[in-house]
Amino acid sequence: MTQRKRTRVAVLFGGRSVEHEISVITALQLMQAIDPAVYEVTPVYIAPTGTWHTGNQLLERSFYAKVPANLNSLQEVTLLPKPGVRGLTKLSDNSTIPIDVFLPAFHGQYGEDGCIQGLFEMADVPYTGSNVVSSALTMNKYACKVFLKEHGVPVLPAQLITRSDAQKNIDGVVQKALSTEGFTTLPLFVKPCNLGSSIGISKVKEAHELAPALAKVFRFDTHALIEPCVNDIMEINCSVREHNGVHASVVEIPVSQSGVLSYEEKYLRGGGKKTGQSAGMASLTRVIDPQDLDPDIKNSVVEIATRSFTVLGCSGVARLDFIVDLATGKLYFNELNAFPGSCSFYLWVRSHPRVLYTTLIHNMIETALVHHATAASLDRNIGLKALRA
Amino acid sequence: MLAKITTIILIVAILAFAWRRTLSFLRYFQQEEYNPTRFIAWIKSNRAFDTRGSLVLLLALIAHVIFPGSGASFLIALLSAATLLVVAYGIEGDPRTTGKIRLNMTERATKTAWVAYGMLAIVGALPLFGLCCSCSQESAPLTLTALCGIAIAQATPAALMLAAKILSPAEKRLQKYYYDDAKRILAEVNPFVIGITGSYGKTGAKAALGDLLTQTVGSTFWPKKSINTVMGITRTIRETMRPHHKYAVIEMGAYNIGSIKRLCEFTPPKAALVTAVGIMHLERFGSPENVYTAKSEIAEALPEHGILVCNGDSPNARRMAEQHKRGTNLLYGFDLSKGPLDCFATDISYDEHGTSFVIHYKGERFPGRTPLLGRPALSNALGAFTMACALGAQPAFAVACMGNLPPVDNRLVLDKGSRVSYLRDAYNSNPTGFEAALDVLKNLPAQRRILITPGMIELGDMQYEENKRLATMAASVCDRIYVVGTTNRDAILAGLAEANFPRTKTIIAETRDEAFNTLAEQSAEGDLVLIENDLGDLHEGKVRF
Numbered sequence: 001m002t003q004r005k006r007t008r009v010a011v012l013f014g015g016r017s018v019e020h021e022i023s024v025i026t027a028l029q030l031m032q033a034i035d036p037a038v039y040e041v042t043p044v045y046i047a048p049t050g051t052w053h054t055g056n057q058l059l060e061r062s063f064y065a066k067v068p069a070n071l072n073s074l075q076e077v078t079l080l081p082k083p084g085v086r087g088l089t090k091l092s093d094n095s096t097i098p099i100d101v102f103l104p105a106f107h108g109q110y111g112e113d114g115c116i117q118g119l120f121e122m123a124d125v126p127y128t129g130s131n132v133v134s135s136a137l138t139m140n141k142y143a144c145k146v147f148l149k150e151h152g153v154p155v156l157p158a159q160l161i162t163r164s165d166a167q168k169n170i171d172g173v174v175q176k177a178l179s180t181e182g183f184t185t186l187p188l189f190v191k192p193c194n195l196g197s198s199i200g201i202s203k204v205k206e207a208h209e210l211a212p213a214l215a216k217v218f219r220f221d222t223h224a225l226i227e228p229c230v231n232d233i234m235e236i237n238c239s240v241r242e243h244n245g246v247h248a249s250v251v252e253i254p255v256s257q258s259g260v261l262s263y264e265e266k267y268l269r270g271g272g273k274k275t276g277q278s279a280g281m282a283s284l285t286r287v288i289d290p291q292d293l294d295p296d297i298k299n300s301v302v303e304i305a306t307r308s309f310t311v312l313g314c315s316g317v318a319r320l321d322f323i324v325d326l327a328t329g330k331l332y333f334n335e336l337n338a339f340p341g342s343c344s345f346y347l348w349v350r351s352h353p354r355v356l357y358t359t360l361i362h363n364m365i366e367t368a369l370v371h372h373a374t375a376a377s378l379d380r381n382i383g384l385k386a387l388r389a
Numbered sequence: 390m391l392a393k394i395t396t397i398i399l400i401v402a403i404l405a406f407a408w409r410r411t412l413s414f415l416r417y418f419q420q421e422e423y424n425p426t427r428f429i430a431w432i433k434s435n436r437a438f439d440t441r442g443s444l445v446l447l448l449a450l451i452a453h454v455i456f457p458g459s460g461a462s463f464l465i466a467l468l469s470a471a472t473l474l475v476v477a478y479g480i481e482g483d484p485r486t487t488g489k490i491r492l493n494m495t496e497r498a499t500k501t502a503w504v505a506y507g508m509l510a511i512v513g514a515l516p517l518f519g520l521c522c523s524c525s526q527e528s529a530p531l532t533l534t535a536l537c538g539i540a541i542a543q544a545t546p547a548a549l550m551l552a553a554k555i556l557s558p559a560e561k562r563l564q565k566y567y568y569d570d571a572k573r574i575l576a577e578v579n580p581f582v583i584g585i586t587g588s589y590g591k592t593g594a595k596a597a598l599g600d601l602l603t604q605t606v607g608s609t610f611w612p613k614k615s616i617n618t619v620m621g622i623t624r625t626i627r628e629t630m631r632p633h634h635k636y637a638v639i640e641m642g643a644y645n646i647g648s649i650k651r652l653c654e655f656t657p658p659k660a661a662l663v664t665a666v667g668i669m670h671l672e673r674f675g676s677p678e679n680v681y682t683a684k685s686e687i688a689e690a691l692p693e694h695g696i697l698v699c700n701g702d703s704p705n706a707r708r709m710a711e712q713h714k715r716g717t718n719l720l721y722g723f724d725l726s727k728g729p730l731d732c733f734a735t736d737i738s739y740d741e742h743g744t745s746f747v748i749h750y751k752g753e754r755f756p757g758r759t760p761l762l763g764r765p766a767l768s769n770a771l772g773a774f775t776m777a778c779a780l781g782a783q784p785a786f787a788v789a790c791m792g793n794l795p796p797v798d799n800r801l802v803l804d805k806g807s808r809v810s811y812l813r814d815a816y817n818s819n820p821t822g823f824e825a826a827l828d829v830l831k832n833l834p835a836q837r838r839i840l841i842t843p844g845m846i847e848l849g850d851m852q853y854e855e856n857k858r859l860a861t862m863a864a865s866v867c868d869r870i871y872v873v874g875t876t877n878r879d880a881i882l883a884g885l886a887e888a889n890f891p892r893t894k895t896i897i898a899e900t901r902d903e904a905f906n907t908l909a910e911q912s913a914e915g916d917l918v919l920i921e922n923d924l925g926d927l928h929e930g931k932v933r934f
Contacts (some may be wrong), residue, residue: 167605168784208756211785212792217605219793 006040009365010054010088010099012116015045017108018199018220023065024229026342027105030072031059033345033357039365041214042097044077044088046111048284052077054088054097081122101372102127105339108195112339113139126372128364129316130338137312138336141193141225146331151311153304153333156323157182159226160193163218174210177226187229190214192221203229232326235334236293238301239344240309241317243363248302249347250289288350300331309334315371316364319344391459395466396516396530399449402470403513403538406442409477410545411506413934416484416492418549422618422644423501432546439934441476442542445469446535453531462531466713469535470679481934495624497560504552509541564620568655571626575656579629580610580637582656583776586679586687587664587700589819590615590769593797594664595640597761597773604790605782607635617642619655636780643683645674653690658686660696661687662776664769666705681705688713697716698776700768701730721775722768732775734767739832741805744827748774750784757788762812763801763825770794799923801826809916818845823859826921827866836915837868841904842922844877853880860884867919869911871904873895 009349011034013027014020024045031041043058047067053074056065063070077088077097087098102125114136120127130138138144145155159180168175177183191201191212200220202213217224239249319340323332334367345357355363415810417437421427431437449469454463484492492498516534541548543927553560583598585591592615599611612625617640641652666684674680688709688904689696694716699706701720707728710718736747736756743760759770770791777787778868796802801822804811812833814826823845830838844856860881863870865888872881872895885895898904901923908918 166789167783167786170783170789211756211789215786215789216793218604 006038007365008042008087008098008100009034009039009103010042010044010101011022011105012044012046012052012104012111013105014048015106015108015111015116016046016050017050017106017110017112018195019107020048020214021064022103022341023107023111028059028061029342029345030103030357030361034361035358038362042088042099043248044162045074046106046301047071050131052079053134079119079123079125081119083124084123085123086125099125101368102123103365103368104129105343107337107339107341109139112337113194115241124376126368128368130312130314130318131371134313134315135338137317138314138338140223141191141335142223144275144336146280147312148308148333151307153308154331156227156332156334158294161214161224162228163222163224166214166218166224170211170214173214173341174207177210177214180226183226183228185228186197187231188230189227190217191225191227192217193223193225194221198377230323230325230327230332234324236297236301236324236331237319238305238322239319239340239347240305241360241363242309242315245366246306246310248306249344249351251293251298251301252347253287253290253293255285255287265369282311287348297331304331304333308336312336314338315367317343319347391463392530395459395463398470398536399466399534399538400514400516402473403446403534403541404510405421406473406477406508406538407513407541407545408506409481409483410439410442410934411502411509412492413481413484414545414549415488415505416504417879417932418501418546418553419492419498421488421551422620423497425553427644428546430552435932436545437932437934439542439545441480441934442473443539445472445476446538446542450532450535453535466531466534466723473538481858485787497556497563498754500554500556501549504555505545505548506553512537512541512544537672555801560835564623567623567627568619571623572655574588574626574630575612575637578610578632578634579676580630580634581660581780582639582658583638583660583662583696583780584639584641584649584653584656584687584690585662585664586641586643586684587662587703587706588684588922590664590700590765590772591615591640593641593800594662594769594772595638596797597770597794598662598776599638601637601639601773601782601790602795603775603789603865604782604793605777605787606780608633609636609638610634611638612640615640617647617652618644619652622652622656623721641766643680643686644875646679646683647686649683650690653687658687658690658695659692660780661674661691661698662770662772663687663697663699663703663706663709665700665703666709668702671906677904681709685709685713688715691715696776696779698772700772701727701733702768717777717779719775721771723764732771732778734771737764737767739763739829741803741810741833748784748788750775750778753784754786754789757791759791760796761796761801762803763822763823763829765825766797766801791900801829808914809912809918812917812919813923814919814921815923820845820848820855820859823921824862827863827934828921830917830919831866833917835917837913837917837919839869839871839908839916839920840867841871841873841908842881843873843901844881845922846876852877856880857887861888864888864890867894869894869896871898871908873898873901873904875899895934 011027011031013023015023025252031043034041042054045053045058047053053071055074057073076091078091080089085096089096093331095282102120104116104127110116112135114132117135118133121132137147142158142160145158149155157180159177161173161177187203187205190204200217202216204210204213213225235254236251237254238251241247301322308320309318319337321334323334343360345360348355348360417431418428423432446469449465452465485494515537516530585595595611599609602609610630612622616622617623622639630842639656641649643649666681672684691697696717697710697715698719699710700722701707702722702724706718710720719731722730723734725733732748732750734746734748738745739762743758744762745758747765748755748757761770774787774791778784799813799815801812801814804813812830814822848855856877857880861884864885868884872878896907898907
């Protein structure tokens with residue numbers, strides 16, 4: 001019996017996003033969990049400057065302490081937007097590192113928002129996770145809410161402010177924001193429209209704080225999203241994945257210390273300890289599958305999460321965040337992470353049936369290959385006639 | 390045999406000592422821009438000659454005369470070698486990683502260091518050649534080695550200057566290439582250049598302006614930290630200027646008459662911000678009038694339709710504005726008694742989140758706040774605001790952006806703790822900054838207000854009087870005062886006595902560590918501690934070799 005050839009997976013991570021480091025943490029966890037008997041992993045690190053590098057040193061966490069100095073020890077590669085290459089191209093000699101499937105493990109801009117997915121489409125290679133449109137739609141918090149509202153998903157009212165409008169007339173913009181329908185009282189949340197994590201978020205308690213809060217968002221994003229702040233709040237998250245159908249995980253209640261999860265709380269707290277390595281989202285203080293949660297709320301979360309994932313056309317593993325207004329008991333969709341931190345594996349290992357991280361990745365890759373095969377079988381008969389007439 | 394080992398041990402120690410010393414002197418040679426005249430002047434004014442190394446070797450020589458035996462020589466050599474290593478690697482920090490302005494190992498620095506060290510090492514290793522022939526004369530190697538050691542310890546600055554001279558033709562060619570390359574990039578990107586100069590505050594104003602312009606009117610290039618020379622700016626332009634940069638904020642340092650003019654030829658400004666024209670670095674310029682002339686070069690360089698924004702609180706900056714009428718002339722500040730201001734701030738108050746203020750600009754009021762603390766920081770922000778508005782920023786939005794100005798390292802930063810909070814003003818202290826820090830200390834909420842300071846240095850004739858004056862002022866603000874070290878102790882104590890500050894609340898500490906230990910023992914909930922002029926910096930002010 002001959003040994004079955006292993007599938008070659010390129011795991012891409014890092015990238016030009018503010019969540020660069022979180023992506024590295026997620027990818028390192030993921031590459032540890034991937035089944036080496038089935039897959040041959042090629043780690044591809046995208047530096048903050050946007051250059052692509054590969055090499056086995058990338059599997060060591062200690063390597064990243066000395067970036068960018070030690071990037072020289074790696075092979076610089078790229079993915080050409082040219083169908084048929086089926087792999088990464090080395091910049092040194094234009095030779096190819098063959099790859100069967102691409103696994104983007106990015107958080108945030110350029111990696112989770114449809115940009116790299118567009119490149120995969122151009123190169124005609126299989127890739128895991130959501131496609132271009134779904135990624136782009138879920139990354140833009142405002143567009144996602146408007147789209148889901150159309151599909152009957154409950155969302156909080158929102159106002160979108162552009163940087164150029166604020167630069168021209170901040171007073172007018174503030175007036176417009178304060179008179180938004182549904183914004184009955186302060187405080188308000190002001191956040192970047194296109195960024196994940198919690199960078200740039202402010203809680204505005206008084207009207208005069210709104211302009212500086214907007215200015216803060218515009219350091220990071222060209223669009224700011226303003227939402228009412230639900231004072232008495234409970235957050236509920238749920239992961240949804242596609243594998244021979246759409247499945248939801250158990251829900252979790254993340255425990256916040258200050259009302260809004262800051263970047264530090266989300267990623268640097270290390271499970272409540274102040275020192276030691278961060279393990280990203282997997283280490284956040286949380287209650288998974290809370291037994292005392294109202295089953296009605298739990299069922300609504302699962303139903304809405306599955307429906308949202310489906311209508312947005314997502315694939316792979318996503319995490320949907322909801323909030324419950326404890327004063328009214330109302331449930332609202334908050335945001336969808338097309339590629340959540342730690343791939344939400346900590347929810348799947350507690351789900352029924354239980355899904356191990358290794359299986360989760362295995363299923364993502366299988367699904368990616370199925371989607372690619374389906375797309376390849378579509379009729380793309382390019383009629384080269386008009387120009388020949 | 391023992392004599393050979395003795396010599397080799399001492400030579401190795403001397404060579405290791407010489408390497409660290411080469412780097413230590415190179416730090417200051419680099420700060421003086423590899424200019425021998427300035428370097429020599431610096432050595433003279435700081436008496437920066439080797440004493441420690443020479444003393445150790447001199448003692449070794451004397452000991453050798455008294456105890457001539459080969460066993461004694463061995464012990465003497467061992468002891469001297471160990472002392473040399475402790476001096477160079479223990480007492481004196483690594484200039485690349487310690488100190489306020491560190492040695493930056495650029496290509497030029499590396500080359501200079503190696504060429505200079507090569508010359509020193511040849512002298513230091515000279516006794517090795519003598520070893521073979523002179524082993525019969527037991528005493529010669531140690532004497533010769535120690536003498537060579539003293540020679541290279543004293544000759545280190547000269548070796549650096551000689552190395553720079555040797556490397557100069559190649560260096561000049563390289564610099565010319567870099568300069569031209571930066572010029573080419575500048576011409577291609579073609580940003581609107583704003584020059585900043587001033588006797589103080591220019592680095593803070595640059596950071597504030599760079600940030601405000603980026604947020605309000607367009608992508609802005611600015612060299613970080615206090616880069617303000619042609620070579621420094623050349624390097625930053627080559628490394629970080631990009632086609633999207635619409636504006637460039639360039640800090641222009643005046644080292645003597647003509648230096649700003651050269652910078653203006655390199656990066657011709659269309660606008661200029663002058664933060665202050667004072668009497669700092671008087672020794673370099675000779676007279677206050679020369680300081681004014683040197684700084685005025687920035688205004689002279691502006692085109693007819695250019696923008697000149699000056700700090701109206703500084704009489705000479707105000708004078709510069711009056712003598713250089715350009716397309717737009719604007720004055721900013723706090724003090725309306727010195728004349729009219731186009732932009733000024735009132736209602737200034739501090740809390741633990743920063744400074745609140747009301748800016749008055751073109752007849753309108755703009756209330757706002759900034760995380761920066763103290764009047765000097767607010768003055769810089771005000772200058773940046775005025776310039777940003779002159780360049781088309783909407784004032785209300787610019788004020789909103791001031792709410793997110795990033796703090797400048799070690800300049801009056803509040804470090805909030807659950808029990809005790811610290812106000813750190815570790816940057817080289819001057820009377821204006823000290824006064825501003827006391828003002829903030831007075832206005833922040835606290836149970837007890839505590840000051841830890843070694844006082845201010847480098848104030849020439851004014852040092853005693855200024856330290857005494859500030860101590861008197863501190864007496865009215867503080868509940869406890871820790872006086873660190875001996876440098877300004879008398880002046881501070883005299884000031885405190887004049888203000889009748891209770892002697893029981895004055896703590897005298899020999900060292901910074903002692904002060905902090907006592908503070909830790911005596912601290913209480915709600916203490917606010919102002920650390921004015923960190924002792925590390927004070928020691929650095931007095932270089933000892």
